[in-house]
Amino acid sequence: MSLSTHPLRAGLLVLAGATLISFAAVFARLANVEPTTSAFYRMLFGALGFILLISVQGRLREGFRRGWGSSGLIAIFFTADLWFWHRSIDYIGPGLATLLANFQVFVLTAVGVVWLRERLGWRFATGLALAMSGLWLLFGRDWAQLPPDYRLGIGFGLLTATAYAAYLLSLRGFQIREGGFRPETRLLQVSLWCVLMLGLLNLIEGHDFSIPDRQTLLSLIALGILCQVIGWLLITRGMPFLPAGLVGLLLLLQPSQSILWDVLIFGLRLSPLQITGALLALTGIYFGFRAASRRKLG
Incomplete structure (x- = not known):
């Protein structure tokens, strides 16, 4: 087994990536700009990071001239994701906004049930019950x-x-249907589309693109480079060489750590019942991830 595929190395890559992306909501909150503006700069700096990476490693440019239409469709969903999430961060804080975003595992499984007529397993049922109980205790x-x-x-x-x-x-589906694409190339295309879409939304909302201070600039650069590029590259490099259960546990560090950073940096205070709710929700998300990992959608 080569060093690049050693389980310990792969686990450390996923662990490091999950830790980096756990700071995404923190950096978004530290940026003193409107939510759409911060999302715009996240994708702009992220795109610049991918451009630098691809320019250094020419083999990563495979497929760059093709697939712009499908990447645009993927970008619509990711633009919506960022638009909603950055507002959620503003209203309820980085930790709880990140926790709620991770409920996507239940949506993925529900799509499998409705679209592919898959049966609900005990993992999904258990995870959903735990997550809903956690939501009720939290809110x-x-x-x-x-x-x-x-x-x-x-x-x-x-x-x-x-x-x-x-x-x-959509990302998984188009990667399967359109061969010859490096993940880095696809992510760069999606990032450039998101820059355009978020920039237009920012103008429609009446916001400018000024960066008011050094803290905001550093936060936006970190959001785009550390979280959008490096964090996800580390995760995608390590995931294929780990069992699904371990991947689920490691990725659970993202919402868990986001809540921790919210407590330490922004003074989030949760009652004992809310802490119990957060733990139940995190456990439910883990079971949901295990259920989703057993399905091949796309």
């Missing part, structure tokens, strides 16, 4: 007392999960 008990913006942020978080699932399904 449902005091729903009537929550501020309107907070409730809107919860809705945006769940819409993020739906849009992200659509992005993953």
